[in-house]
Amino acid sequence: xxxxxxxxxxxxxxxxxxxxxxxxxxxxxxxxxxxxxxxxxxxxxxxxxxxxxxxxxxxxxxxxxxxxxxxxxxxxxxxxxxxxxxxxxxxxxxxxxxxxxxxxxxxxxxxxxxxxxxxxxxxxxxxxxxxxxxxxxxxxxxxxxxxxxxxxxxxxxxxxxxxxxxxxxxxxxxxxxxxxxxxxxxxxxxxxxxxxxxxxxxxxxxxxxxxxxxxxxxxxxxxxxxxxxxxxxxxxxxxxxxxxxxxxxxxxxxxxxxxxxxxxxxxxxxxxxxxxxxxxxxxxxxxxxxxxxxxxxxxxxxxxxxxxxxxxxxxxxxxxxxxxxxxxxxxxxxxxxxxxxxxxxxxxxxxxxxxxxxxxxxxxxxxxxxxxxxxxxx
Ligand SMILES: *Cc1c(COP(=O)(O)O)cnc(C)c1O
Numbered sequence: 147x148x149x150x151x152x153x154x155x156x157x158x159x160x161x162x163x164x165x166x167x168x169x170x171x172x173x174x175x176x177x178x179x180x181x182x183x184x185x186x187x188x189x190x191x192x193x194x195x196x197x198x199x200x201x202x203x204x205x206x207x208x209x210x211x212x213x214x215x216x217x218x219x220x221x222x223x224x225x226x227x228x229x230x231x232x233x234x235x236x237x238x239x240x241x242x243x244x245x246x247x248x249x250x251x252x253x254x255x256x257x258x259x260x261x262x263x264x265x266x267x268x269x270x271x272x273x274x275x276x277x278x279x280x281x282x283x284x285x286x287x288x289x290x291x292x293x294x295x296x297x298x299x300x301x302x303x304x305x306x307x308x309x310x311x312x313x314x315x316x317x318x319x320x321x322x323x324x325x326x327x328x329x330x331x332x333x334x335x336x337x338x339x340x341x342x343x344x345x346x347x348x349x350x351x352x353x354x355x356x357x358x359x360x361x362x363x364x365x366x367x368x369x370x371x372x373x374x375x376x377x378x379x380x381x382x383x384x385x386x387x388x389x390x391x392x393x394x395x396x397x398x399x400x401x402x403x404x405x406x407x408x409x410x411x412x413x414x415x416x417x418x419x420x421x422x423x424x425x426x427x428x429x430x431x432x433x434x435x436x437x438x439x440x441x442x443x444x445x446x447x448x449x450x451x452x453x454x455x456x457x458x459x460x461x462x463x464x465x466x467x468x469x470x471x472x473x474x475x476x477x478x479x480x481x482x483x484x485x486x487x488x489x490x491x492x493x494x495x496x497x498x499x500x501x502x503x504x505x506x507x508x509x510x511x512x513x514x515x516x517x518x519x520x521x522x523x524x
Pocket of ligand 1: 218219220221243245246286290315317318336338339340349350351
């Protein structure tokens with residue numbers, strides 16, 4: 147089965163009891179047992195048919211064996227971190243999602259799990275950060291918001307050599323464009339709130355693995371810690387996933403056109419997009435992914451122009467988040483990445499004049515006009 151077919155026919159496909167072409171939403175919190183211990187489903191935190199159908203679909207589309215659905219992307223990352231114990235060390239991509247940075251620096255730290263933030267595009271720096279107590283490498287590629295690309299082939303090779311797990315947050319590329327499990331990663335996770343849901347109406351997280359030992363540990367953690375995705379949200383996510391392929395294709399086409407527009411605009415000083423041949427990670431990304439996605443970051447001449455732009459678009463909504471049918475615009479330094487200290491942000495290149503857009507499904511001509519008017523607004 148190819149990817150777009152799998153998005154629709156993967157997992158359980160239709161409902162086997164009624165023939166319904168979509169999965170039913172099962173709201174029951176508990177299930178009758180035919181004698182003690184004789185049941186298919188026991189209790190809805192442990193397992194629910196709608197969530198199970200979604201989890202089978204997630205496993206399929208990421209080329210894994212087992213999927214787990216959580217109440218948010220952060221809940222998914224937290225559950226994965228429960229694989230580790232006090233004293234363990236993890237190497238993490240330095241310009242990781244702001245919430246992930248906050249979790250690692252301010253919460254896991256209290257549990258005695260230590261992290262080093264490293265530019266994982268630099269393999270020598272990455273290897274130098276590995277300590278005797280290192281247990282895993284946690285990556286995002288491309289990163290948020292500068293779209294830096296880490297070589298997944300090389301990192302998973304290095305991780306295997308040092309007996310480390312490779313964990314990849316694949317939110318930006320989606321399973322439609324990039325499948326880290328096929329490139330040697332051990333755990334893939336998603337903020338399903340973004341492209342998988344795709345319609346700004348569900349907050350969810352996903353974890354997918356291909357190894358039975360990791361699967362049983364994560365299943366145990368999911369049930370024990372309990373941040374599961376509810377049945378209605380599981381259903382919404384399955385509905386979103388059906389159109390992931392066509393959404394990503396259309397977003398890709400529009401993004402390429404908007405990149406061209408931005409490159410030729412006099413107020414724009416630099417455009418970050420992995421599809422650009424001169425982007426530092428272009429060649430590596432082209433080897434490990436099939437598309438470049440719908441996130442574009444760019445710097446403008448001044449902070450004032452940046453603020454004017456984000457305040458004056460009509461179709462690009464000023465909002466956090468990304469990956470939906472609506473185009474969104476933000477200033478990462480003041481929004482998604484505000485929890486990263488300013489000097490560190492500047493070090494990473496996340497300046498106050500950096501704008502990030504998430505390209506949606508509107509007519510691209512309207513989107514370009516919208517940016518043109520906002521960029522020249524006085
Ligand atoms: C949004 C996001 C998260 C967090 O997911 P939530 O669903 O908001 O909890 C994690 N990683 C990346 C890359 C994200 O964009």
